[in-house]
Amino acid sequence: MSSIRTNKAGNSISYLSSKMFSSLQSHESETSWGSFLSLGELEKYCRDLLTNSKEQDASALLDVLLSREILLGILETLQEGIQVADNEGIIRYVNDTFLKIIGLKREDRLGKSVFQVSPDGGLATVLKTSKPVSNLRNFPTGTQVELISNATPIYVFGKMVGAIAIIQDIQDVINLTEQLKKSETMVQNLSEKLDHLAKATYSFDDIIGSSVAMQNVVEMAKIASQTDTTVLIQGETGTGKEIIAHAIHKASARSKKPFISINCSAVPPNLLESEFFGHEKGSFTGAHKRKLGKFELANGGTLFLDEIGDMDLALQAKILRATQEKAIQRVGGEAKIPLDVRILAATNRDLRKMVNEGTFREDLYYRLNVWNISIPPLRERKVDIEDLTRYLLGKICRKLGRKRIHLSSTAMRVFFNHHWPGNVRELENVLERAILSSKGKATIEARDLDFLTLNSSTGMADT
Incomplete structure (x- = not known):
């Protein structure tokens, strides 16, 4: 841009170089930007400003003009x-992106009236109402493209001199919205999966028992951990089936992948399918957003189906299909989602008997019962009670923040005489209650176990 020559008499600037205005007029011709005021008005305004301003004001004006560029x-x-259009509706400026969107040349728009080429568009609407518009959709004249625009008036010195519109192809907006939805879905999927990572908390070190029966259980579980074989873990309530499942996963090649557990008896029947396979948004009343099921959450890892004997026949068929096809379909969805999931199942029921009674599918039974681990009840391995008691006392004292407490020989005799229908879980609950009742004593005596009902039929055996 040409320089401004100054006359410092009286600290004023006498005139603005005509070369600068020639440059502006040349730029006007090249870009068809056009001032909303006429160039003559602009020149007069600039001359008046510079004639009556200090030298620093001239510099400020140059900054303004540079900012325009x-x-x-x-x-x-x-x-x-x-x-951009002036206050008469004449289009003064369009950028290259706009021309690409509508598929027209610059001369098809510059100098034209918005009231002719796009009478229902954003610019025309703003010029008619002097108010901004948002998300206005229209088809400009001479195009097959539906546009969406946001437009607003332009004011100079308090006077509305035109309007500017930001315009997009509606299809681009739709595509972007779809991409955002996919991104949100991916984020939600990752969030749900992160919540379930590294949930296998027990290892083989947490399985306590020196009896031959328990050593056999541990050996079979360790064999299972080295393969992807489906495992059926059977045993009475409280025998530690879940601990075995955790230990198998934690020692397996999938240990760094999710370990997802679901208690089949704890989920309402009407939600079972959604819990296992997930659902799409709006697939049923209350499905306000898409949800991943347990199978998807366990992808790459292990799915532990606890109390599988309590699953209804209809869902058994779908579980069988998912394990056979290695794929699931969300409730309300159409796509088949491939999966890589290792199945561990557990039950305290006699599945073979249930198959004979017609309450458990035979094909699913054989699908699950590839490697069977049967955990003996505590009453059949009372030799493990002392080791279990010592381990559980330490665990409970740490949880309660208590000093280490011991069990007297008479109290241990009470334990050996008890039938333990609740197995190890009952033993843990009894010990916690005894510790809470001990009032800071260092030893639990037999009299502290009065609440424990002895099974008289057991007698004093197995001591």
Whole structure:
């Protein structure tokens, strides 16, 4: 831009170089940007300003004009279409993106009236109402493209001199919305999966028992941990089936992948399918958003089906299909989702008997019962009671923040005489109650176990 020559008499600037205005007029011709005021008005305004201003004001004006050049450069780099019209509705500027969107040339728009080429568009609406508009959709004349625009008035010194519109192809907006939805879904999927990572908390070190029966159980579980074989763990309530499942997963090649557990008896029947396979948004009343099922959450890892004997026949068929096809379909969805999931199942029921009674599918039974681990009840391995008691006392004292407490020989005799229908879980509950009742004593005596009902039929055996 040409320089401004100054006359410092009286600290004023006498005139603005005509070369600068020639440059502006040349730029006007090249870009068809056009001032909303006429160039003559602009020149008069600038001359008046400079004649009556200090030298620093002239510098400020140059900054303004330079900013205009920078603004034009910025508008050309935007990914959105830009269209500007003066207060008469004459289109003064369009950027390259806008021309690409509508598929027209610059001369098809510059100098044209918005009231003719796009009478229901954003610019025309703003010029008619002097108010901004948002998300206005229309088809401009001479195009097959549906546009969406946000437009607003432009004011200079309090006077509305035109309007500017930011314009997008509606299809681009739709595509972007779909991409955002997919991204949100991916984030939600990752969030749900992260909540279930590294949930296998027990290892083989947490399985206590020196009896031959328990050593056999541990050996079979360790064999299972080295394969992807489906395992059926059977045993009475409280024998430690879940601990065995955790230990198998934690020692397996899938140990760094999710371990997902679901108690089949604890889920309401009407939600079972959704819990296992997930659902799409709106697939049923209350399905306000998409949800991953346990199978998807366990993908790459292990799915532990606890109390599988309590599952109804209809769902058994779908579980069988999922394990055979290695794929699931969400409730309300159409796509088959491939999965890589290792299945561990547990039950305290006699599945073979249930098959004979017709309450458990025979094909699913054989699908699950590839490697069977049967955990003996505590009453059949009373030799393990002392080791279990010592281990559980330490665990409970740490949980309660208590000093280490011991069991007297008479109290241990009470334990050996008890039938333990609740197995190890009952033993743990009894010990916690005894510790809480001990009132800071260092030893639990037999009299502290009065609440424990002895099974008289057991007698004093197995001591």
